[in-house]
Amino acid sequence: xxxxxxxxxxxxxxxxxxxxxxxxxxxxxxxxxxxxxxxxxxxxxxxxxxxxxxxxxxxxxxxxxxxxxxxxxxxxxxxxxxxxxxxxxxxxxxxxxxxxxxxxxxxxxxxxxxxxxxxxxxxxxxxxxxxxxxxxxxxxxxxxxxxxxxxxxxxxxxxxxxxxxxxxxxxxxxxxxxxxxxxxxxxxxxxxxxxxxxxxxxxxxxxxxxxxxxxxxxxxxxxxxxxxxxxxxxxxxxxxxxxxxxxxxxxxxxxxxxxxxxxxxxxxxxxxxxxxxxxxxxxxxxxxxxxxxxxxx
Ligand SMILES: [Zn+2]
Numbered sequence: 001x002x003x004x005x006x007x008x009x010x011x012x013x014x015x016x017x018x019x020x021x022x023x024x025x026x027x028x029x030x031x032x033x034x035x036x037x038x039x040x041x042x043x044x045x046x047x048x049x050x051x052x053x054x055x056x057x058x059x060x061x062x063x064x065x066x067x068x069x070x071x072x073x074x075x076x077x078x079x080x081x082x083x084x085x086x087x088x089x090x091x092x093x094x095x096x097x098x099x100x101x102x103x104x105x106x107x108x109x110x111x112x113x114x115x116x117x118x119x120x121x122x123x124x125x126x127x128x129x130x131x132x133x134x135x136x137x138x139x140x141x142x143x144x145x146x147x148x149x150x151x152x153x154x155x156x157x158x159x160x161x162x163x164x165x166x167x168x169x170x171x172x173x174x175x176x177x178x179x180x181x182x183x184x185x186x187x188x189x190x191x192x193x194x195x196x197x198x199x200x201x202x203x204x205x206x207x208x209x210x211x212x213x214x215x216x217x218x219x220x221x222x223x224x225x226x227x228x229x230x231x232x233x234x235x236x237x238x239x240x241x242x243x244x245x246x247x248x249x250x251x252x253x254x255x256x257x258x259x260x261x262x263x264x265x266x267x268x269x270x271x272x273x274x275x276x277x278x279x280x281x282x283x284x285x286x287x288x289x290x291x292x293x294x295x296x297x
Contacts, residue, residue: 161237
């Protein structure tokens with residue numbers, strides 16, 4: 001039936017039989033009654049293996065689907081339980097949602113993608129969910145991505161740095177892949193043990209393949225990198241090179257400014273009466289250094 005295909009497409013569901021669509025006047029939402037197709041039925045919610053039906057569970061259940069225009073849409077179905085030879089009695093898998101969650105896969109994927117593109121308030125307002133829900137959705141979508149993708153594949157040149165949050169009270173160590181320009185790992189902490197966690201995850205064989213590591217020059221990073229990736233070239237990252245150069249330049253500028261000010265005082269005192277012109281000349285010199293160029297950091 002064309003209507004069925006249309007509803008499947010609108011809701012972003014597969015292997016699903018659309019039984020009935022109604023508008024719930026009380027909740028002001030669109031309610032789509034569905035059931036899994038016969039092949040998708042009676043499968044363990046954890047491993048997906050087929051098993052004998054156990055009971056009807058807690059009866060009908062609802063899952064939030066993507067909004068249709070301005071109207072919220074919900075999928076409603078039985079949530080029966082099956083017996084799995086590995087996992088025992090569990091709620092049966094449903095093809096439109098991950099196990100034991102209240103949103104459809106299409107909803108999850110949309111929220112996870114939005115979280116990478118927009119601000120926190122954009123995601124929560126547009127999708128009409130709490131920020132905590134966004135966190136849970138990101139975690140489960142990412143778990144699926146991790147199961148099928150190897151984010152450390154082909155990693156050769158990495159950058160290690162730390163970022164602070166909570167007003168410099170807490171730190172995260174982050175690792176980026178310079179070739180793909182992607183963040184590949186992050187964890188709370190700011191010491192060699194934290195960086196060691198990354199290398200543990202990477203594994204000994206892959207550590208040997210790392211050719212370059214950029215960092216901010218912190219000793220604890222340098223020593224753990226030397227220990228775990230002995231073949232890698234350790235380099236200072238451009239951000240810190242520019243920062244150090246700017247700080248060095250500031251120091252030189254301050255010295256020159258102090259010299260010029262001292263010179264202005266000497267010139268003034270060399271005259272019996274304070275000479276305003278000499279003082280002004282010294283001031284002009286010092287002011288040139290004060291307003292000198294500042295490199296971006
Ligand atoms: Zn199972």
